[in-house]
Amino acid sequence: MTLVCGLFFFWPARTLPNVDDLFFIPWAMELAETGRHWNPLLAVQFPGLETYHLQPRLHLIFAGWFFALAGANTTTVVVFEFLCYALASFLFVSLSFRLNLRLAALFAPLMFAPSYAVAGFRLELTGAVLFLSGLLLLLPLMRKTVQGERAQGHFETGCNILGMALLGCAPLAAPAVFAWSLGAIAVIEGLRLWYRQASFLRIFMEGSCALLLALAVFAVSVEFEFAAFLEQFTYHASRSTGGGVNDEAIFRALIFAAVAGVLFRCKAPLAAAYCLALAAGQGLGAFLHDKALIRNLAATMVFLMAADAVLNMRWQVFKAGLFATVFLVLTVNFASFYVFSREAGNQEAVLSTYRQDLQDGHRVFVDEVMAHHFLEQKTDGALSWTWGGTFPKGRPTGLIDLADGDVWYVSEYTLRGYLRGYHAVARSIWSEPDYRRVPQIQCLFGRHACNLPAARWTMMRLERKDGEVFVEELGSGAPPRLLEGA
Numbered sequence: 001m002t003l004v005c006g007l008f009f010f011w012p013a014r015t016l017p018n019v020d021d022l023f024f025i026p027w028a029m030e031l032a033e034t035g036r037h038w039n040p041l042l043a044v045q046f047p048g049l050e051t052y053h054l055q056p057r058l059h060l061i062f063a064g065w066f067f068a069l070a071g072a073n074t075t076t077v078v079v080f081e082f083l084c085y086a087l088a089s090f091l092f093v094s095l096s097f098r099l100n101l102r103l104a105a106l107f108a109p110l111m112f113a114p115s116y117a118v119a120g121f122r123l124e125l126t127g128a129v130l131f132l133s134g135l136l137l138l139l140p141l142m143r144k145t146v147q148g149e150r151a152q153g154h155f156e157t158g159c160n161i162l163g164m165a166l167l168g169c170a171p172l173a174a175p176a177v178f179a180w181s182l183g184a185i186a187v188i189e190g191l192r193l194w195y196r197q198a199s200f201l202r203i204f205m206e207g208s209c210a211l212l213l214a215l216a217v218f219a220v221s222v223e224f225e226f227a228a229f230l231e232q233f234t235y236h237a238s239r240s241t242g243g244g245v246n247d248e249a250i251f252r253a254l255i256f257a258a259v260a261g262v263l264f265r266c267k268a269p270l271a272a273a274y275c276l277a278l279a280a281g282q283g284l285g286a287f288l289h290d291k292a293l294i295r296n297l298a299a300t301m302v303f304l305m306a307a308d309a310v311l312n313m314r315w316q317v318f319k320a321g322l323f324a325t326v327f328l329v330l331t332v333n334f335a336s337f338y339v340f341s342r343e344a345g346n347q348e349a350v351l352s353t354y355r356q357d358l359q360d361g362h363r364v365f366v367d368e369v370m371a372h373h374f375l376e377q378k379t380d381g382a383l384s385w386t387w388g389g390t391f392p393k394g395r396p397t398g399l400i401d402l403a404d405g406d407v408w409y410v411s412e413y414t415l416r417g418y419l420r421g422y423h424a425v426a427r428s429i430w431s432e433p434d435y436r437r438v439p440q441i442q443c444l445f446g447r448h449a450c451n452l453p454a455a456r457w458t459m460m461r462l463e464r465k466d467g468e469v470f471v472e473e474l475g476s477g478a479p480p481r482l483l484e485g486a
Contacts, residue, residue: 015081016449018120018448021121027052028064031060041379046235051228055236056172062173067080080121081125091132091136092112092132096304104308111300111326115292115293118448120448123176124174124293128174128177133163134167164206164211165217172221189207249282249295252295253280256279274301304323330444332440334452344458346474349475353461363405365406366382367409374459407463411453460474461474470483
């Protein structure tokens with residue numbers, strides 16, 4: 001099942017790049033090729049950060065090792081994303097089997113796949129794997145806890161320390177997982193106290209061992225440059241957008257907690273404990289930091305465990321039908337994209353124009369679609385429109401940021417996908433009737449799963465010349481047109 005999903009959702013020519021890919025991919029590839037932490041696209045926006053601690057490095061280190069072995073190009077990026085999806089699916093399948101939730105195990109790879117289809121190369125790929133590994137290792141001790149057994153052997157103790165350490169390492173790959181790890185640890189150790197499975201002293205000692213392991217991993221990952229990490233990480237965080245309390249996350253946390261309560265009443269205490277741990281993580285995520293992939297995976301896990309545990313064996317056909325229906329709804333836009341989209345046939349025109357622009361000395365901006373589908377992630381000589389300038393919040397808000405002589409390569413998917421409604425740039429370049437997208441239902445996975453293009457991938461070239469902006473659809477044969485008011 002996982003392999004089938006891989007062929008459908010992780011085919012390189014149809015994968016959907018994420019807005020943050022240019023933040024992370026060149027960094028990991030630079031590590032693979034030279035051994036240093038650096039990103040030439042980010043270096044323009046963040047000058048003087050020689051050691052590059054803008055994010056925790058664990059995800060980038062794992063990916064860099066993989067690229068060093070497998071090569072650095074679009075295909076290996078997609079393979080790495082698939083491997084992270086496959087590992088996460090395997091871990092939850094293993095957990096479900098041990099909870100005797102066989103239908104949840106069967107449908108988990110299907111239900112996980114749509115979330116990964118829009119995640120791109122984000123840090124949560126490896127963060128989710130570490131998080132799920134920790135939850136799986138904590139199962140033996142959790143089973144004894146809810147059964148009221150106070151006896152704890154060396155095996156359970158070792159699993160607990162290693163599991164907690166992995167939960168501690170997950171935020172070192174992806175800061176967005178910090179709330180989920182903290183919530184899971186609080187609930188699991190709280191249940192041990194509640195059921196009197198362990199004393200506070202034992203919990204403290206085991207937790208201290210786990211923390212020391214996680215801190216050792218952290219120290220090695222930042223090369224013991226603690227002060228530089230703190231300075232650069234906080235500097236980057238101060239420039240990030242967002243903040244405040246996420247009301248939607250609080251609502252989801254309440255639903256997860258209610259599901260846990262139902263599972264406790266239905267005599268499924270282990271599944272209930274895991275749902276309660278996810279509820280705590282989602283609740284903390286409303287106040288700290290939360291990202292789509294881990295949030296969607298948590299919701300999927302709660303749904304699968306709840307439906308399979310609450311409904312008994314007589315409802316097997318109904319449960320299978322329910323899971324299949326939800327999967328079809330979640331994937332209908334991607335299926336439509338596969339069936340109805342076509343190749344734009346502009347590869348040669350885009351690449352020849354791009355190379356000429358670099359040769360002519362233009363400052364060239366690219367988007368993630370250009371890097372992913374045209375440049376094989378080889379962006380040397382280019383800048384990222386999202387991360388390539390020293391703007392107050394990183395991303396330019398209008399074409400005024402395109403200086404005279406600058407060139408910007410941007411796909412229609414970028415413009416009418418996630419930029420739509422957020423930038424005057426999108427509307428001025430591409431009016432609504434001009435954009436051709438495949439048939440779709442209302443978006444369920446954020447802007448990256450919306451407005452999927454009918455032509456893969458139409459590329460626009462914008463150039464400011466003598467104070468005016470000209471826009472050209474590369475490969476269409478149409479001449480550049482003047483963009484009024486730009």
